[in-house]
Amino acid sequence: MENIQHSHVEVKGLKLHVAEIGTGEKVVVFLHGFPEIWYTWRYQMIAVANAGYRAIAFDFGGYGLSDHPAEPEKATIMDLVDDVKDLLDTLGISNAILIGKDFGAIPAYLVAAVHPEKVASVITLGVPFILPGPSAVQNHLLPKGFYITRWQEPGRAETDFGRFDVKSVIRNIYTLFSKSEVPVAGDDQEIMDLFNPSTPLPPWFSEEDLTAYASQYEKSGFRFALQVPYRSLTVESGLIDPKVNVPALLIMGEKDYCFNFPGMEDYIRGGVAKNFVPKLETIYIPEGSHFVHEQFPEQVNKLIIEFLDKQSI
Template sequence: MENIKHCHVQVKGFKLHVAELGTGSKAVVFLHGFPEIWYTWRHQMVAVANSGYRAIAFDFRGYGLSEQPPEPEKETIFDLVDEILGLLDAFNITKAFLVGKDFGAFPGYFTAAAHPERVAAIITLGIPFMVPGKAGSRHDELPNGFYITRWKEPGRAEGDFSRFDVKSVIRNIYTLFSSSEIPIAADDQEIMDLFNPSKPLPPWFSEEDLQTYASLYEKSGFRYPLQVPYRSINVDGGLSDPKVSVPALLIMGEKDYAIKFPGIEEYIRSGAVKQFVPDLEITYIPEGSHFVHEQFPEKINQLIIDFLDKQTV
């Protein structure tokens, strides 16, 4: 960890914070989710760098130490596709491996679909390929208290989060989202009300980790993260042929609440996902939560490295 280098790089008009480790000729670019940041990939960066790869993790625009867009409400998840391509250009990387977690899987997949010449292979954790736009989402089948539904409503999450300091918001979300149950609030509750104050942090997530996350969200706030992904989740982006032709690996924790989203488990286990990602391997982690890469880092590191080592660039 102490050897990770940090810098800011100008990409598509924004100054992005980038963490980098390793000098290998093959680059692995890590794409975080929410409530995460570059730091979520700390274990994986060290492992792939030690295996001869160049590990790059960055804060998406509007997150952490990266620059804020002037009008976040106009941004969509497809802006992050351009950001990934711009980052590769800034580092003179012709083709890279992409590793995406949570919503970071979406711009990763969309980059691979629209620009396969820039992506050697893609690995995602917890999220399979989903057709962009409303066609790929069945969130409306969940109750109105579903956390994504709540957070899509302008002002709702802002009011909920404002009752707490940033560190408490991150603690609450991390603890809630480590459960196997989908976060759904009752009509008289907000999402933060679901948190049980007596519940400790997950054993694999330290107070030091929490403080690192909190310090970065104190810098960025939640304005952009609520827009991307939550309030732009149904934008289709004009992707006419949503097919990923490059080799892909999906790592799915069986205790990840996301597997309980309507139709998701059947979509994965039946192989229907392979109509969009034909060259897909799927690995299940029986006790894996939504944060499986932090929960079982050694196991996930080995799966990632074994997959990368089979590929050619």
């Protein structure tokens, strides 16, 4: 970890916090989800650097140590697509491999669809290809206490989260979302109420890890995270029939709660996702949760490096 270098890179007026290790000619760019930051990729960055790649992970604008956009409430996932492309341009990287986790998977695929010349291959964890828009997540097929529905409601999550310090919010989310059930609150509950204070952290997530996450969210807060992805997930992307034509790998923990989203298991296991990503390969990790890359880093690192080494860039 001490060999990971940190800097701020200005991209269209925003200073983005960038972590980097390795000097290989082949570049791997990691895109985090929520409640994550660059740190979620600590194991993967070191592994791919040791395998001869240049590894870059950054905090999306509005997250961690990166600047907030001027008008966060107007931001959409397509802004993240621009951020990735512009960061590559600013760093002088003509072509890269993108690895996205959770909602970070969405811009990973969309950058490859919109700027195919910039992307050699795509790896995602926990989330397949999803096109933002009204049908991105079938909220109406889940109870009204579904966490995405709750977090899309302006002010509701802010009030819920505001009852706790930042560290407790991160602890609660990491613990709740490492289970196989979709988080759904009852009529008399908020999402944070689903957490049982006696529940320990997952064995693969230490107090040191929790402190690292919390220290960065104490700077950024959750304002932008609630807008992107949750409140902007239904905003149309403007893309018509996008295709990701580069080689792609999807790594799914079989105990990932996302499998219980309506239609998701059929979409992944039934091969429907290949309609959008024709060269997609999917690998399942039987005991893996939504945080499979932190839970089983050696196994995930091996899968990533084997896939990368098969590609040409």
